[in-house]
Amino acid sequence: MHRSSIELQTLIEPHKPSFCQTLVTGSTGLNVLSLFDGMSCGQLALQKAGINVNQYFASEIKPHAIKVTQLNFPNTIQLGSVLDVKAIDLPQIDLLIGGSPCQDFSSANKEKLGLQGEKSGLFYEYLRLLKECNPKYFLLENVAMDNYSYSAISEMLGTYPTNINSELVSGQLRQRSYWTNIGPESFDLFGNRYSMIPQPRNKKITFQSLLENGYTDRLKARCILESESRPLVSKDKLYRRYNELGFINIVFDNPQCEYNENIRILTQTELERLQTVPEGYTSILKRNDAACLLGDGWTVDTIAHIFSFLEVECSNLAQS
Numbered sequence: 344m345h346r347s348s349i350e351l352q353t354l355i356e357p358h359k360p361s362f363c364q365t366l367v368t369g370s371t372g373l374n375v376l377s378l379f380d381g382m383s384c385g386q387l388a389l390q391k392a393g394i395n396v397n398q399y400f401a402s403e404i405k406p407h408a409i410k411v412t413q414l415n416f417p418n419t420i421q422l423g424s425v426l427d428v429k430a431i432d433l434p435q436i437d438l439l440i441g442g443s444p445c446q447d448f449s450s451a452n453k454e455k456l457g458l459q460g461e462k463s464g465l466f467y468e469y470l471r472l473l474k475e476c477n478p479k480y481f482l483l484e485n486v487a488m489d490n491y492s493y494s495a496i497s498e499m500l501g502t503y504p505t506n507i508n509s510e511l512v513s514g515q516l517r518q519r520s521y522w523t524n525i526g527p528e529s530f531d532l533f534g535n536r537y538s539m540i541p542q543p544r545n546k547k548i549t550f551q552s553l554l555e556n557g558y559t560d561r562l563k564a565r566c567i568l569e570s571e572s573r574p575l576v577s578k579d580k581l582y583r584r585y586n587e588l589g590f591i592n593i594v595f596d597n598p599q600c601e602y603n604e605n606i607r608i609l610t611q612t613e614l615e616r617l618q619t620v621p622e623g624y625t626s627i628l629k630r631n632d633a634a635c636l637l638g639d640g641w642t643v644d645t646i647a648h649i650f651s652f653l654e655v656e657c658s659n660l661a662q663s
């Protein structure tokens with residue numbers, strides 16, 4: 344999507360979020376706008392943190408993701424593409440959440456277009472709606488990225504993020520940044536704000552403990568990705584990728600974790616467990632379709648930890 348330089352200039356002026364306020368919602372709960380909602384891990388996390396939701400608006404375009412969301416949360420109001428979402432059509436939003444697409448930030452992407460990329464540039468839609476909706480609270484999640492994009496996003500959002508590795512709450516390595524005005528904060532000498540959400544308690548969950556059967560020689564699984572939906576068919580290639588590059592996850596049939604023809608990829612249930620998504624949440628889909636959403640999704644317990652710092656009256660906050 345192309346914007347004029349004047350439009351872009353207005354958009355990138357730093358957001359001035361309101362910090363540390365108690366949101367009085369009565370018994371009805373929050374109005375939430377979730378951009379790039381995927382399969383609604385945001386909604387699972389709100390539920391887990393005991394936050395009441397009044398209306399949950401989701402912007403998502405992937406049919407499989409919408410199908411899973413509507414099955415598990417039938418009251419979700421789907422809005423379609425973020426490009427068509429306008430604050431004027433919505434009630435006052437209390438909480439804006441989203442993890443904008445990250446493909447152009449990825450180290451695997453040779454072009455590394457960052458915020459200029461078509462997909463990662465959708466961050467600007469998040470920023471637009473942050474300004475249009477002016478919610479009390481916001482949360483943006485993304486992957487590790489180049490310093491320029493990291494600082495640019497932080498300046499535009501008016502805060503530096505908190506960085507959490509999901510390995511603390513699950514059996515999976517997953518380092519992510521969370522830009523938010525929820526929870527504690529600090530400022531440096533130049534007035535830059537930093538999110539000071541503490542790290543979640545280390546639950547010491549091992550990869551092995553999440554397997555349905557078989558063995559692993561890794562303490563923690565490698566970060567699961569959307570590419571889990573396109574597993575290599577050749578066992579030989581699968582093992583080489585595991586052993587030499589260390590990217591993917593495989594399971595052995597013997598405790599010595601020696602290679603043989605019985606090595607396997609992760610099951611749908613194991614992928615759900617690694618993301619702390621309730622078992623069976625994606626069962627309406629076939630394994631590879633579910634893997635696509637789970638690889639793209641949030642670790643529910645990490646997000647629930649962040650939401651546990653929401654100061655919401657009449658809610659049942661469960662500090663993790």
Ligand SMILES: C[S@@+](CC[C@H](N)C(=O)[O-])C[C@H]1O[C@@H](n2cnc3c(N)ncnc32)[C@H](O)[C@@H]1O
Nearest residue numbers: 379380381382384402403404405424425640641
């Ligand atoms: C990184 S994933 C977010 C997953 C989500 N946080 C979850 O927990 O399931 C990014 C999502 O953005 C969606 N997306 C891409 N373009 C979009 C658009 N124009 N409008 C809305 N969503 C879009 C993709 O389909 C994908 O599900």
